Amino acid sequence: MTPAQPVPAQPVPALSVEHLSVGYAAPGGTVQALRDVSLAVAKGEVLGIMGESGCGKSTLAAAMMNLLPAAARVTAGAVRLNGTDLLRLPRAQMRALRGRAVAMVFQDPMTAFNPVLTVGRQLHDFTGAAPAAIAAMLSRVGIPDPDRALARYPHELSGGMRQRVAIAAALLMQPQVLIADEPTTALDVTMEAQIIHLLRDLRATFDGAIVIVTHHLGVIAELCDRVAVMYAGEVVEVGPVDAIFHDARHPYTRALLACDPAVVDPSSGRLPAIGGRIPDLAHLPPGCAFAPRCAVALPECQTPVPRHSPTPDRTVLCHRGAA
């Protein structure tokens, strides 16, 4: 009798987005910012959400915090944190969870701080943490001389330092999920490298889930375990980071990776581009939204697209399926 193979424990999703559709009312009709998005991020995992402007990644990040703008309407789906649908939570309860259970770090932390209060005062007000704990966290995120930093106003810190303080503020709440929306986009390359290093380093002690939303392919490759690629409001491909970067199945993912100047050999002259532009989200084409720009489109791409699973840990939204 052969002993039963140990079944790998299914990772418990800390946060899951289920068939989420979000629209914005606009004069020309409803702009469908998110369409049937399903994603999950597990404890201890770093999930990257990658896509170009207008793909819906920021709307998705906002929905994960239940921070959608007033004009947005959730037309279907749920965002679950430990089984609770955040989108249907009464306002007061959501406010209690936001920051505590799900915390967010924004692109420019300057806008997230109050300019007339010192950093120390704000961190204390946000988190209720003791000054010693705050100082310890600041030094944890690489701020030299934390006591001096606490006495400063936000504008007295550099962009990189503000981002470190924002990350410290988020972590002081010991959230189950940390969402970072373009956390390095406003920074110089040397500071970007340091923030990437910091986030990677934090995984040793932070056991929550991390979601990184960015258009920067290098940041995704350096940081994430899994990647969701978005296009025109849909998740078109999900998979482990290595599979996405080395064995992409969706034509959009492939095209996007191919035109990154960082991967193209400079002696090749011209850079590949993706012709055309993203479709009008108020008047989407029937079938695949990428078909009008797709180099390998088929006649059936005009019809609704099936979601394939080439391997258990990957999905691809394409008529060509696992090809």
Place this chain on the structure above:
Amino acid sequence: MTPVLHLANLSVDLPGSGFLSRLRLPVLCDVSLSVARGESVALVGESGSGKTTLARAVMGLQPTSGGTIAFEGEAVGDRHGLARLRRAASMMFQDATASLSPRLTVGYLVTEPLRIHGQPLPDPDRLARDLLATVGLPPAMAHRYPHELSGGQARRVGVARALALRPRLVIADEPTAGLDVSVQAEVLNLMADLRADIGLAYLIITHNLALVRHVADRVVVLYLGRVVEEGPTKQVFARPAHPYTASLIAAEPKPDPRRRRADLAIRGEVPSILRRPQGCEFHTRCPIVQDICRHAAPALTATGPGRQARCHFAANQNQQGEHHAMEH
């Protein structure tokens, strides 16, 4: 041949603010560089390195405190010289949408430089159409307003505007900042085409190294307002002579999860110009710092044909690099 643009020992001081208002803060120190006809030179550095100040100084938008600027061999000193420069050199601004007046149509905007310079404009509609065609935009775009444009389109309109006076030099400040990867490629290809077609020279100001590798023949690296390295792009990327350049290249996130960096290439941040370090200004962050770096400022010295670096150990580094290259 006379370079299109030649800066010799250019310096810019800015007044300090508040109680420092009597101080002059050196923002650019003794910067020399040339851009030849049809050449593309990239000026690289982090925020605060003085790269945008340099562009503004060249265009006469920023008073200089020393050195000279020559355009096609003639000094740009007085109003007359400046007017000539502004006719023959144009600027692509970083925020393309914000640099376009919201109340004017694209058609008017692209022909506006001719109006500003009082040049004959017999058929503005036709010129607008031609300029838009050059940058790959449909003629109907002429009736649009800036807020109706996407980021890539606004950038193209910026290029069309920069081309209206048929310049010989375009100074492009972060030409791809804020653009999506796929649109970035289009703008860079357009810039390369214009260079091949009309022999345009570029001075590209950026912190995006991937962009530099693609579009620049030569690269000039600034740190705290000083040139710390200069050389042909290929050579500099293959064997940086200055540890700062090496750190910048190493710090760039690689879009390949199999090549993740194990450790950090560079620590700390650019010091404030109010507190310039003694000796070599990079020594506070330098991975190979030695005692001499803390008190003696290195000079910009030649490290090879067309190459210079401001480092006490530049020559050694270069030899090390070659050594390395030979081993492989």
